[in-house]
Amino acid sequence: MTPPSILLFGNCQAEYLALIGGCLPSLRGVVTFKVIPIQLVTAEDWTGRFDHSFTADVAVLWDQVETGEPKEHRRQMHARVRPDWQVVKFPPFTMLALWPFAGNDPRLSLDCPYRYPWSDSVAAMVSRELPLSDDAAYDRYMRLSMERMPDLDRRLRMDAGRWHASDQIADIKAADWVLENFRSTQVFYTAGHLAPPPYRWMMKQLLQRTGILSPQQIWQAGLEVDLLLRHHRGQDVEVAPVHPAVAAHFGLTWYDPDTRYRWRSHEWNFREYILKYIRWAPFLD
Numbered sequence: 001m002t003p004p005s006i007l008l009f010g011n012c013q014a015e016y017l018a019l020i021g022g023c024l025p026s027l028r029g030v031v032t033f034k035v036i037p038i039q040l041v042t043a044e045d046w047t048g049r050f051d052h053s054f055t056a057d058v059a060v061l062w063d064q065v066e067t068g069e070p071k072e073h074r075r076q077m078h079a080r081v082r083p084d085w086q087v088v089k090f091p092p093f094t095m096l097a098l099w100p101f102a103g104n105d106p107r108l109s110l111d112c113p114y115r116y117p118w119s120d121s122v123a124a125m126v127s128r129e130l131p132l133s134d135d136a137a138y139d140r141y142m143r144l145s146m147e148r149m150p151d152l153d154r155r156l157r158m159d160a161g162r163w164h165a166s167d168q169i170a171d172i173k174a175a176d177w178v179l180e181n182f183r184s185t186q187v188f189y190t191a192g193h194l195a196p197p198p199y200r201w202m203m204k205q206l207l208q209r210t211g212i213l214s215p216q217q218i219w220q221a222g223l224e225v226d227l228l229l230r231h232h233r234g235q236d237v238e239v240a241p242v243h244p245a246v247a248a249h250f251g252l253t254w255y256d257p258d259t260r261y262r263w264r265s266h267e268w269n270f271r272e273y274i275l276k277y278i279r280w281a282p283f284l285d
Helices: 012-022 043-047 072-079 121-127 134-147 152-168 175-181 196-208 215-228 244-250 270-279
Strands: 005-010 032-037 058-064 086-090 261-263 266-268
Touching: 005 012, 012 032, 012 058, 012 196, 043 072, 086 196, 121 134, 121 270, 134 270, 152 175, 152 244, 175 196, 196 215, 261 270, 266 270
Parallel strands: 005 032, 005 058, 058 086
Antiparallel strands: 261 266
16 A cells, blocks of 8 residues: 655755655655655646646645745645645744845856855955955955944844744744754754754654654654754755854854865865855866
8 A cells, every 4th residue: 555645845945854754764654755846846847747646645745834925836736735634834944144145146147056056245245356365355355244244133133023924824833943042053054054953853843743643653753853863964065154253243152163164065164165255166176
């Protein structure tokens, strides 16, 4: 007999949760995990690979919510929800306050998203002053970034407002968890890519609310989530470094100024990353 499916609908975080679910030994043969990634789906997919046959064995939908008017792909997904499905709604994890210079960089329109999709408006300004030596370019970046540093507490309040708005329409509430943990635990690698702790927390929350699983199955799967993510690094293919002044302002106890951050196949410290970004240097030489 074919096991029922848990379908995840959401952004790349939903894709990652589906990957984690498929790696849990105790759930193999009990449920299968499927995902429809909202950031990649096309209009043709709804009559192709994600047609009604794709959802025929679905028993549970883990639905990542978004505030505002539902977009077309979300309307297409919701039109496929059957009355016998259990729907568990969970929020997205996003944070802008740690990267206050996310903003316009005209180079993104020419080379997006392949090189540096996580923008830095101050570094883009410095790029217009090239050629500069490495020391001069980095010093210019640091001076400009301190001059243009926004009110970080206000930025955090804006983030928290978005989190609470998502919580209002979700079954799982994440805002308080992020606020309680982001200073002591690395939660975000970029504004929307996550370290393991939020995946561990969210996966357990979703499992606990999934009615087709028994309490014993949920308990065992929770242990396996802990084991699976104990040494795993999460969505670390691109890690946008945090500005040292931002880390100091928020008192990030996990922050190490000497850390080397993964960017594809590279390990760059903050200075190296900023210089690479300013020069729009390719990460594949």
